[in-house]
Amino acid sequence: MTEPDRELIRVRGLNSFYGRKQVLRDLSFSVEANRIFVIMGMSGCGKSTLLKHLVGLKPSPPGSIYIEGKDISGWNHAQWNNYWLRIGILFQNGALFNSMTVAQNIALPLMVHTNLPKEIIEIMVEMKLHMVGLSGTGALMPSQLSGGMRKRAGLARALSMDPEILFVDEPSSGLDPITAAGLDELLLSLKETFGMTLVVVTHELESAFRIGDQMVVMDQGRIIAYGTPEEIRQMNDPRVQQFLSRRPDEEHRDYDSYISRLCKVKRR
Amino acid sequence: MCSVEINRAGDDGDRLDMSLRGKLVRGEVKAVMERMLREIHSSSNLKHVTVNISSLEWIDTAGVALLVLFCQRIRAMGGTFRLVKPNEKVLKVFKLAQVEGFLSIEDGNDRA
Numbered sequence: 001m002t003e004p005d006r007e008l009i010r011v012r013g014l015n016s017f018y019g020r021k022q023v024l025r026d027l028s029f030s031v032e033a034n035r036i037f038v039i040m041g042m043s044g045c046g047k048s049t050l051l052k053h054l055v056g057l058k059p060s061p062p063g064s065i066y067i068e069g070k071d072i073s074g075w076n077h078a079q080w081n082n083y084w085l086r087i088g089i090l091f092q093n094g095a096l097f098n099s100m101t102v103a104q105n106i107a108l109p110l111m112v113h114t115n116l117p118k119e120i121i122e123i124m125v126e127m128k129l130h131m132v133g134l135s136g137t138g139a140l141m142p143s144q145l146s147g148g149m150r151k152r153a154g155l156a157r158a159l160s161m162d163p164e165i166l167f168v169d170e171p172s173s174g175l176d177p178i179t180a181a182g183l184d185e186l187l188l189s190l191k192e193t194f195g196m197t198l199v200v201v202t203h204e205l206e207s208a209f210r211i212g213d214q215m216v217v218m219d220q221g222r223i224i225a226y227g228t229p230e231e232i233r234q235m236n237d238p239r240v241q242q243f244l245s246r247r248p249d250e251e252h253r254d255y256d257s258y259i260s261r262l263c264k265v266k267r268r
Numbered sequence: 269m270c271s272v273e274i275n276r277a278g279d280d281g282d283r284l285d286m287s288l289r290g291k292l293v294r295g296e297v298k299a300v301m302e303r304m305l306r307e308i309h310s311s312s313n314l315k316h317v318t319v320n321i322s323s324l325e326w327i328d329t330a331g332v333a334l335l336v337l338f339c340q341r342i343r344a345m346g347g348t349f350r351l352v353k354p355n356e357k358v359l360k361v362f363k364l365a366q367v368e369g370f371l372s373i374e375d376g377n378d379r380a
Contacts, residue, residue, distance in 0.1 A: 123333035162328045193360045
């Protein structure tokens with residue numbers, strides 16, 4: 001268990017690029033231990049890219065991300081391995097290995113990284129499947145699961161090592177409301193029971209406000225709101241209010257350029 | 269670190285009282301499992317096993333899996349299994365894993 005209120009992750013002035021295109025702009029925030037930190041924002045605003053930086057799948061510039069006070073940009077292979085053993089990651093699509101059964105997918109981190117006997121691992125796999133509501137599916141192949149089930153199997157795998165920090169990308173997407181609510185409950189229980197720290201990327205407002213202790217709202221690579229759910233709700237920023245009230249952009253449909261593009265289509 | 273204390277009791281040694289102390293977590297499970305299983309396999313007339321976890325500070329899901337396995341083995345031998353006095357934090361882990369009913373968890377360790 002981690003000590004509550006301790007600053008676990010510090011992000012300071014993070015910028016990120018894909019080629020010449022800047023996708024994250026001067027992001028700064030902190031994640032405290034034993035809290036659920038929610039990253040919200042519209043599709044394409046940079047949420048998943050930010051998550052990639054936090055888990056080390058995308059290199060970060062020096063001085064921009066600190067884990068427990070240490071700048072991750074200078075980490076060697078051993079330090080990264082140590083970090084990866086302490087975290088769990090649920091990717092957007094579940095990222096299961098298609099050639100393995102669901103149970104084998106969940107057992108894999110335990111087989112590779114621990115000396116646990118096979119029978120203990122088998123019991124742990126059943127436990128994790130039960131936690132995510134997938135009891136009895138261990139023998140199935142990922143291709144036999146629905147999208148929502150694959151996502152939950154991915155969560156079971158992310159939980160296999162009882163991580164200290166759990167990074168979750170869009171946990172409720174593709175799930176029916178009842179299953180999504182059950183998943184929210186599970187995330188809250190993991191925080192409460194194991195003292196786990198969770199970083200959750202989502203654009204599901206109801207879920208975000210239900211589980212989040214701290215949150216950021218992102219727009220076009222920038223943080224436009226940062227605070228507790230109550231603070232975010234009370235912000236007067238028009239873009240934040242537009243996001244929270246689910247109002248569509250009015251100006252994003254550039255009519256003139258649309259017509260111009262239509263006119264460029266050559267006749268056959 | 270997790271330590272195991274074991275006491276044989278009963279008229280013909282049919283009772284085994286175990287105490288777990290410390291943290292029963294992933295890195296400890298293999299050694300603790302070997303110790304516990306060796307003890308039950310060395311006895312031919314074991315009927316009642318009580319595991320006192322009042323001094324167990326913390327458990328993770330690997331530790332829970334060990335207790336589930338141990339309970340299964342004892343019941344398969346025709347014996348009874350009781351797990352007594354978990355602290356609040358440990359009990360929460362049992363509840364999350366939904367094994368508190370299966371493990372016959374009790375608050376007290378007094379046996380009639």
